[in-house]
Amino acid sequence: MNSFCSCDEWINLEKAHGEVFKHQPPYGWVLSWLEVTEEKGYSHLHRYGIRIHHCPMCGKKLKQSE
16 A cells, blocks of 8 residues: 555554555545445445545645555
């Protein structure tokens, strides 16, 4: 996984939950998660994501992936 920040908090989060932040072209860095709901006896998988420009832990501008 590409690191977008070098702060200590990011390094700890990347080790514990590295799948939360993803680089997805053309959006850039995205905070992503999945939600499972049940409707009429069927399970539905919903994907969500929020584009971010600054590190949520220290506030530095994010590094862009090559």
